[in-house]
């Protein structure tokens with residue numbers, strides 16, 4: 001028998017439990033942090049008389065969002081750029097952007113990253129995000145997550161070409177992984193990308209993840225420059241990026257391989273390795289990703305800002321790649337809101353991905369990509385009682401997904417529940 005004091009019923013005009021089937025006058029029965037029944041409000045009230053009911057009348061209840069790819073430690077990026085007198089410039093090339101990022105981050109103290117991370121967590125929560133795939137280059141800032149209300153994976157980023165430096169990084173990483181990490185998130189690893197990490201070190205990280213059952217995340221095929229460098233060891237990455245960070249002596253011999261084939265060769269195509277961007281992929285690579293049951297986080301606003309191109313979303317979906325959605329960081333985006341990302345994605349991928357698909361990317365598919373699909377991503381029995389309640393000025397259930405991608409402002413969020421607890425006061 002369930003303990004009555006932890007039970008509550010939450011209802012609204014519409015309940016979006018999973019991908020594309022909203023229920024009218026649906027309700028959730030929650031027992032503390034878990035959903036224990038999903039039914040009509042009438043049926044739940046009849047079966048559980050005396051249980052408190054919160055009825056949000058005209059609103060819609062839907063899962064918290066999954067931001068599958070972000071770098072919350074860079075949330076204060078515009079502020080840092082302002083301080084250094086380097087206003088954010090748009091539509092510059094990828095290499096210009098990355099060099100500018102390095103310049104602006106130069107000499108920042110660890111507290112700056114902690115502060116930015118706290119800001120990023122707060123902004124994400126306010127925007128209805130409950131799960132993140134967050135990349136953390138400054139590992140010491142991970143303690144910020146100890147009291148954070150977000151679930152998902154904190155990927156410790158690593159990169160390097162200098163063998164002596166890599167030895168030190170490996171030792172530090174192994175030590176960090178031995179330490180307890182008491183947070184709703186789990187630790188994973190992120191070898192940054194094929195062009196910033198040595199072949200041997202990349203293999204080591206993939207072996208480590210597979211051996212220890214860790215989630216992994218790799219940026220791949222983001223720019224033309226990356227493609228040229230991975231295959232031919234030439235182009236702007238070799239000439240400008242490697243030069244700027246004094247890595248000229250570490251330019252590897254040409255692999256002759258495109259980025260995804262390169263990842264396959266070093267053991268990087270396993271489903272727990274979430275790939276990010278996937279803008280420049282040919283049909284063979286897309287098939288390879290589908291065959292290996294890979295997940296890919298698309299970051300359309302970031303790709304548009306950096307002018308790197310558009311991911312072949314429809315072909316990826318057809319090949320069976322599990323697509324997720326990410327905002328990337330505020331160094332290449334205007335907000336950390338998945339509402340905003342869905343709005344943009346619906347236009348960016350118009351004719352390729354429909355609104356229910358984009359919604360699924362922001363919820364269940366994103367949760368699956370991060371390995372938390374059993375707890376998050378939809379509102380079924382057994383899942384976490386974590387969801388958002390949003391005003392829904394629509395005439396019928398069939399209009400909801402179009403509404404979700406229509407550019408809802410964060411003001412439309414009426415209430416947010418995390419583990420059964422309402423987060424917004426005065427509601």
Ligand SMILES: [Zn+2]
Pocket residue numbers: 069070071135219276328329
């Ligand atoms: Zn990224």
